[in-house]
Amino acid sequence: MIQTPGGTWQRRFGDSLMGSLSTPKVMLERGEGCQVWDVDGKRYLDFLAGIAVNALGHAHPALVSAISEQAAKLVHVSNYFATEPQLALAERLKRITGAGDRGRVYFGNSGAEANEAAFKLARLNSDGGRRTRILALTNSFHGRTMGALALTGKAALREPFLPMVEGVEHIDSTIDALEYAMGDDVAALIVEPIKGEAGVLDLPHGYLELARELTEEHGALLILDEIQTGVGRTGSWFTFQQFDIVPDAITVAKGIAGGVPIGALVTFGDASDLFEAGQHGSTFGGNPLATAAADAVLAEIERSGLVLNALVRGDQIRAAVESMESPLVDEVRGRGLLIGIGLTQPVAAEVSARCLEAGLIVNAPNDSSIRIAPPLVVGDAEVDEFTAIFSTVLKGLS
Numbered sequence: 001m002i003q004t005p006g007g008t009w010q011r012r013f014g015d016s017l018m019g020s021l022s023t024p025k026v027m028l029e030r031g032e033g034c035q036v037w038d039v040d041g042k043r044y045l046d047f048l049a050g051i052a053v054n055a056l057g058h059a060h061p062a063l064v065s066a067i068s069e070q071a072a073k074l075v076h077v078s079n080y081f082a083t084e085p086q087l088a089l090a091e092r093l094k095r096i097t098g099a100g101d102r103g104r105v106y107f108g109n110s111g112a113e114a115n116e117a118a119f120k121l122a123r124l125n126s127d128g129g130r131r132t133r134i135l136a137l138t139n140s141f142h143g144r145t146m147g148a149l150a151l152t153g154k155a156a157l158r159e160p161f162l163p164m165v166e167g168v169e170h171i172d173s174t175i176d177a178l179e180y181a182m183g184d185d186v187a188a189l190i191v192e193p194i195k196g197e198a199g200v201l202d203l204p205h206g207y208l209e210l211a212r213e214l215t216e217e218h219g220a221l222l223i224l225d226e227i228q229t230g231v232g233r234t235g236s237w238f239t240f241q242q243f244d245i246v247p248d249a250i251t252v253a254k255g256i257a258g259g260v261p262i263g264a265l266v267t268f269g270d271a272s273d274l275f276e277a278g279q280h281g282s283t284f285g286g287n288p289l290a291t292a293a294a295d296a297v298l299a300e301i302e303r304s305g306l307v308l309n310a311l312v313r314g315d316q317i318r319a320a321v322e323s324m325e326s327p328l329v330d331e332v333r334g335r336g337l338l339i340g341i342g343l344t345q346p347v348a349a350e351v352s353a354r355c356l357e358a359g360l361i362v363n364a365p366n367d368s369s370i371r372i373a374p375p376l377v378v379g380d381a382e383v384d385e386f387t388a389i390f391s392t393v394l395k396g397l398s
């Protein structure tokens with residue numbers, strides 16, 4: 001542990017950072033590609049990528065130069081002015097989402113803010129006050145701000161902060177629950193195509209297609225939270241593109257700017273007409289620094305074929321984990337490079353701690369799930385290294 005004038009860094013953390021964060025085990029200093037180094041010089045293979053954020057890995061030259069070049073021109077101008085990076089990114093998002101000419105983009109600064117905008121979009125679909133209900137799923141995660149928290153389907157996260165914003169109902173992630181809950185008084189249904197924070201849980205077969213059918217029939221918006229599943233991670237630009245549906249809106253954040261904070265709401269078709277001038281905004285939202293970073297990340301994903309890489313490497317990792325034939329592995333979930341490993345025993349925290357000790361970063365979103373979300377640039381050598389460490393850790397525990 002590094003000694004500093006203020007004591008160990010862990011004591012400094014506890015003494016100065018808000019108690020809402022627990023003290024980390026490791027302090028990181030730098031990174032390169034899929035590797036990071038801590039302050040003691042120990043190297044780690046990063047198979048979490050800041051929770052599906054560092055799409056290009058660490059210190060990628062395309063991101064480094066986009067940030068530094070833009071920082072030397074303009075970092076911020078306010079929404080009284082337009083900038084080229086903001087327009088270029090919005091246009092690119094319309095293209096890669098397939099929203100096309102009828103698409104519109106709102107920029108905020110985080111996933112939660114993208115979902116706040118989606119929440120307001122849902123309220124605007126009220127049909128003169130007749131649509132009062134917003135449906136979300138139990139066990140879902142949509143962020144920590146009050147609106148996003150109201151959408152989040154984990155009672156333990158909401159409870160200390162009651163009362164919640166009104167009008168949200170949480171339903172089970174089943175076809176039956178969806179059919180039962182849907183009606184003409186529903187303004188929107190918000191769904192993660194794969195529930196990342198819940199442990200990378202897939203939706204039931206046919207769920208998204210039925211959700212599209214029912215929301216359309218009843219005039220409700222279908223809003224997909226693609227904050228964790230988007231930006232190439234699951235093997236297509238956005239996960240909904242692997243299904244035969246077009247949503248009314250998606251929210252995007254995490255991987256889009258490779259770690260620079262930004263979030264976006266992208267609307268499709270008539271949902272693009274709901275907001276009027278002055279109804280929503282953010283001081284930092286759409287600033288030239290963050291939008292230039294995001295545009296560079298998306299351009300690099302496209303140039304280097306990283307969406308396909310996510311698919312190929314994801315299959316490789318999945319096959320490697322399955323071939324370990326560990327009695328601890330119950331199932332392998334998710335798509336592309338968003339992978340959940342369901343364990344047969346509640347030892348996920350121990351698995352993740354032993355991996356960290358052995359120089360591999362993964363995480364345990366709950367007692368019995370391991371989440372793997374490496375940078376989209378991950379290659380053969382890294383998959384091999386992951387396989388070696390992870391299988392050793394599983395053997396040590398079974």
Ligand SMILES: *Cc1c(COP(=O)(O)O)cnc(C)c1O
Nearest residue numbers: 110111112141142143225227228
């Ligand atoms: C991370 C996440 C959020 C919240 O994003 P923040 O940037 O932390 O506010 C919302 N929805 C999903 C699905 C997420 O994974």
